[in-house]
Amino acid sequence: MCGIVGLFLKDKSLEPRLGDMLTDMLITMTDRGPDSAGIAIYGEGSDKTAKLTVQSADADTDFAALETDLGSAIDAPVKLRRLDTHAVIELPADKLTQARQALRELRPDVRVMSAGESIEIYKEVGLPKDVAHRFGIEKMSGTHGIGHTRMATESAVTTMGAHPFSTGADQCLVHNGSLSNHNSLRRKLRRMGMNIETENDTEVGAAYLSWKMQNGSTLGEALESSLEDLDGFFTFVVGTKDGFGVVRDPIACKPAVMAETDQYVAFGSEYRALVNLPGIEDARVWEPEPATVYFWSH
């Protein structure tokens, strides 16, 4: 199984409530995926500042002097905000590549969850309500976000096996389903130089999209070609800086419901996830068609 929720706000007045609404949707999807949960939230950003969200199994040690250490390594102002096992590091955008290199040397055990202008990814093992509360997701504001509750089938229950998976700057992927050609595709993508860290099928899907985009595809084109190259079941929701996209495999046995009002576009694996959204009674509610790419952006 697995549960997916997504919310793209059109009405700015709802932005302070994004985290609250997404948390409620995510918790409703607990019985579709009780073993781990994650959320990608897109908040305020500027093209001069990069945000690096990192995770550590030993956050007390790893994050203690990281702000100073990283600042001296890249010779630029760095701001670190810790949330439980994660930390969001803000630094000048032009120093991002250098910072990621320095981070690998300074703290080899720290994992990068996401990088970009506005994206922050938080994910951990545990019940969705516990994961959401650990990071205080309900208090976060933003323009759009995607959440995932995981019931693992293809790889172990670990933080790195949880979704969303980052697919590039400000991009992420969540998946309900299982890919059957992920082993061969992983080998192929690794030969092409893609970095794939886990045995997880979704990470291969994410790396595939990144690889396509590095080779000149737009996200829409990459999603279109995923219908040809990925074998298995999938409902994907993809987040970008400006919005989110949805694609289902041609068999479309993994559920998906969408709702749209003047205020938002919402995605849920089930209608249940959407019932507490404002004005849902009068929303246009439909199921996304199989093998069709949908996209909403600001």
Place this chain on the structure above:
Amino acid sequence: MQTFDLEAQGLRALNETLHAQATDTNQTSWEVINAKGSHAIAVGLDAPIEVTVKGSTGYYCGGMNKQATINVHGSAGPGVGENMMSGTIIVEGDASQYAGATGHGGLLVIKGNASSRCGISMKGIDIVVHGNIGHMSAFMAQSGNLVVLGDAGDALGDSCYEARLFVRGEVKSLGADCEKKEMRPEHIEILKDLLERAGADAKPEEFTRYGSARNLYNFDVDNASAY
């Protein structure tokens, strides 16, 4: 009219209460409020009662129904009326995938659209969809009638047996061993009755009948590629 607040009283209490209604119950009319997409609403009923669900339902609403009439004032999630035996289910909105799957009898009416696998493996149920149906509908359908006022998606009636499929609009593609059939007077009669009972404003003559070409019933090596 008995009103049941699903949110306050819970799903188990709802289904236990409805199951407790005997054939000669005086409480024949029930209204379920705060459905909120919950799963398994009014499953396994076996009494001639009327249940109206306010709002949309989740998985398997009205599954295994016998005798009861269930109205969904909203849309229905996957597997509405799955394996129903008799009675009537009417969905005012849309239905998700595999509506009426494996149904043995009764009437399932969907006033909006139904998505993929509508009537998969149906075994005697009558399904009337006022709108369109998705791909792989009536896959392995064995008997009963599937009536579609709109269009059908890919692979309609793949590997079907003796179910009758009536489509008024376009069929995107037919599945293996499904073919267009002649509309005979008895089919017009069946359709007329079903359309009337489903409150559908359409003429039987506007429909095309599809059914099994019966080439895959017995294994023939020349048909190997079609399996």
